Amino acid sequence: MTTARGVNATHRSRPDEHQRDNGDKREKAIMATTAMIETHGLSKTFQARGKSVEAVRGVDLEVRAGEIFGFLGPNGAGKTTTMRMLSTLIVPSGGQAKVAGYDLRRNPAAVRNHIGYVSQQGGAEPVETGRENLVLQGRVYGMSHRDANQRAKDLISRLDMDAFADRLVRTYSGGQRRRLDVALGIMHRPQLLFLDEPTTGLDPQSRVRIWDEVRRLHDDGMTIFLTTHYMDEADGLCDRLAIMDNGSIVSVDTPTALKQRIAGDIISLGLDVQNGAVARVSETLQAQPYVRELQQTKDGLLLYVERGEEVLPEVLRLLDHQGVPIRTVTLARPTLEDVFLRLTGRSLRESVENA
Amino acid sequence: MPRLLRDSWLMFGSQFRVSMRNSVWLFIGLFQPICYMLLFAPLLKNLANSPGFPKGGAYNVFTPGLMIMMAIFGAGFAGFNIIARLRDGVIERLRVTPINRLAMLLGIAGVDILILLVQTALLVIVGLFLGFRPDAGGLALLFVLVLIGGLMMASCSYAVALLVKDQGALAATVNLFVLPLLLLSGIMLPLSLAPDILQNIAKANPFAYAVNAARALVDGHLGDVAIVQSFIIFGVLAILAVFWATRSIRKAAM
Ligand SMILES: Nc1ncnc2c1ncn2[C@@H]1O[C@H](COP(=O)(O)OP(=O)(O)OP(=O)(O)O)[C@@H](O)[C@H]1O
Numbered sequence: 001m002t003t004a005r006g007v008n009a010t011h012r013s014r015p016d017e018h019q020r021d022n023g024d025k026r027e028k029a030i031m032a033t034t035a036m037i038e039t040h041g042l043s044k045t046f047q048a049r050g051k052s053v054e055a056v057r058g059v060d061l062e063v064r065a066g067e068i069f070g071f072l073g074p075n076g077a078g079k080t081t082t083m084r085m086l087s088t089l090i091v092p093s094g095g096q097a098k099v100a101g102y103d104l105r106r107n108p109a110a111v112r113n114h115i116g117y118v119s120q121q122g123g124a125e126p127v128e129t130g131r132e133n134l135v136l137q138g139r140v141y142g143m144s145h146r147d148a149n150q151r152a153k154d155l156i157s158r159l160d161m162d163a164f165a166d167r168l169v170r171t172y173s174g175g176q177r178r179r180l181d182v183a184l185g186i187m188h189r190p191q192l193l194f195l196d197e198p199t200t201g202l203d204p205q206s207r208v209r210i211w212d213e214v215r216r217l218h219d220d221g222m223t224i225f226l227t228t229h230y231m232d233e234a235d236g237l238c239d240r241l242a243i244m245d246n247g248s249i250v251s252v253d254t255p256t257a258l259k260q261r262i263a264g265d266i267i268s269l270g271l272d273v274q275n276g277a278v279a280r281v282s283e284t285l286q287a288q289p290y291v292r293e294l295q296q297t298k299d300g301l302l303l304y305v306e307r308g309e310e311v312l313p314e315v316l317r318l319l320d321h322q323g324v325p326i327r328t329v330t331l332a333r334p335t336l337e338d339v340f341l342r343l344t345g346r347s348l349r350e351s352v353e354n355a
Numbered sequence: 356m357p358r359l360l361r362d363s364w365l366m367f368g369s370q371f372r373v374s375m376r377n378s379v380w381l382f383i384g385l386f387q388p389i390c391y392m393l394l395f396a397p398l399l400k401n402l403a404n405s406p407g408f409p410k411g412g413a414y415n416v417f418t419p420g421l422m423i424m425m426a427i428f429g430a431g432f433a434g435f436n437i438i439a440r441l442r443d444g445v446i447e448r449l450r451v452t453p454i455n456r457l458a459m460l461l462g463i464a465g466v467d468i469l470i471l472l473v474q475t476a477l478l479v480i481v482g483l484f485l486g487f488r489p490d491a492g493g494l495a496l497l498f499v500l501v502l503i504g505g506l507m508m509a510s511c512s513y514a515v516a517l518l519v520k521d522q523g524a525l526a527a528t529v530n531l532f533v534l535p536l537l538l539l540s541g542i543m544l545p546l547s548l549a550p551d552i553l554q555n556i557a558k559a560n561p562f563a564y565a566v567n568a569a570r571a572l573v574d575g576h577l578g579d580v581a582i583v584q585s586f587i588i589f590g591v592l593a594i595l596a597v598f599w600a601t602r603s604i605r606k607a608a609m
């Protein structure tokens with residue numbers, strides 16, 4: 001978690017963040033003209049064996065030029081499907097989108113010239129070396145042999161891949177492969193980079209390496225659109241976040257603003273919910289002036305309260321009084337996890353496990 | 356056009372390196388034709404005297420047939436590679452780039468056809484030692500016919516591969532179509548030995564024409580109508596197959 005905090009710190013010190021958070025209408029209008037991605041009612045329904053799956057349901061989205069925009073959501077939320085539509089891989093079933101200034105339906109070829117895409121599974125040729133993969137990628141985007149070689153060389157040292165760049169990709173570790181995937185995505189210096197779960201399955205060190213690179217690309221002016229399941233990644237890396245669940249966007253804002261929506265603190269109580277007393281005690285708690293909201297979870301209660309440390313003893317006394325045995329108690333400041341829980345009624349981890 | 360050539364060449368280069376590194380497959384590919392020539396052709400030698408067997412000696416009948424068979428079988432299973440690349444996400448990565456889609460097909464097919472041509476050349480070389488005596492100009496034309504047939508079969512194989520997305524299903528589908536095509540082409544045994552009913556069915560098999568054309572070519576009968584027929588049939592089918600496969604690549608997704 002130290003790494004996550006490190007990420008936070010750099011993020012907070014970014015001078016333009018404050019301005020973005022409080023963007024007034026006029027500023028928004030200017031921003032809108034430099035939108036890198038704009039979608040209206042974008043949707044996708046898959047037909048699989050007679051059944052239809054609504055993977056994405058009418059997504060309206062605006063990603064501004066130069067920002068790191070995150071898609072946060074559990075498995076099956078539709079993150080990859082949205083990205084695959086925006087990168088021209090699959091045709092939307094409905095809605096419109098403009099990507100890098102070009103209409104997705106009318107001019108997919110122009111869109112392709114301006115974007116880089118790193119898919120969830122990667123896409124390097126396993127029976128070629130990393131360098132061979134990079135050079136081919138550059139050549140396919142029209143670079144000369146010399147330029148492609150030079151660029152490959154630069155990226156190999158920039159992403160610290162010298163030790164394995166000339167080995168066949170099928171011998172790479174997960175972290176090495178992911179670095180190559182990112183390098184492939186930025187080989188042609190796109191304006192807009194899609195990263196589908198860039199750090200899933202990586203160790204903390206490899207994750208930080210990818211984060212550093214993403215931040216560096218951001219500093220160079222690249223717009224980055226990434227998906228993630230990780231709260232720390234969403235919180236620390238992204239300028240703005242869209243929370244996606246079940247094919248729809250539930251909320252879009254800066255991580256800070258999202259967390260501020262849950263004012264106060266969260267007391268989570270581990271209780272035996274089978275016990276009839278819980279229903280009774282939640283009514284009593286709800287009636288307390290300091291409880292802003294109460295949610296029943298599968299193993300207890302969640303209380304959103306003001307000044308948590310002051311009211312906690314009071315809450316415990318109340319439960320004790322009503323004869324409800326308490327298994328666990330935690331008091332926490334809101335995290336994105338709580339935001340997710342609040343917006344979707346499920347915890348992110350829980351929905352990832354159940355998907 | 357330059358873009359198409361450039362992209363095809365790039366794709367060919369990459370696929371060529373990959374194929375050269377799969378040395379086991381390469382070895383099996385080259386071992387097969389030698390097997391046929393050494394282990395199967397001698398059986399035909401004794402048959403060559405029976406009534407109804409085409410003139411020209413066993414090897415002049417059998418070698419051109421085998422060359423067409425390599426095109427059917429060798430290229431028919433070319434789709435295996437593309438399934439692996441689809442699984443690895445390589446196809447999707449390339450589909451996000453501006454690479455020409457037809458070039459993707461031609462580059463990949465180029466390597467499979469190159470391997471096919473090497474296999475057939477090997478067949479001819481072994482045949483020459485055993486008594487195969489082809490007409491030189493006819494043989495050169497026959498290589499062109501094998502190339503077109505290979506492009507057609509490989510393209511069909513890619514299209515089916517991208518449709519079924521599974522190696523087992525691809526093998527089953529290819530076998531389902533290839534086996535009757537092969538048996539009704541007169542490759543194994545000349546169709547002149549077959550009953551009328553089979554001879555009539557064979558008239559709908561493009562490969563039967565190709566086998567007749569192949570035999571006419573090696574015998575130097577360049578005016579034989581089967582030659583023109585088979586070039587036209589293969590040419591048209593190859594164009595349709597390339598169109599089909601390119602369309603499949605355009606939409607290929609796991
Ligand atoms: N080709 C397809 N055919 C049928 N259904 C599909 C297809 N692709 C995706 N789906 C379905 O669409 C839904 C959204 O999938 P998607 O891959 O976009 O989710 P995701 O948010 O990327 O999830 P994850 O975090 O697991 O990557 C899922 O229910 C999935 O099963």
Ligand SMILES: [Mg+2]
Binds near residue numbers: 079080081120196
């Ligand atoms: Mg996904």
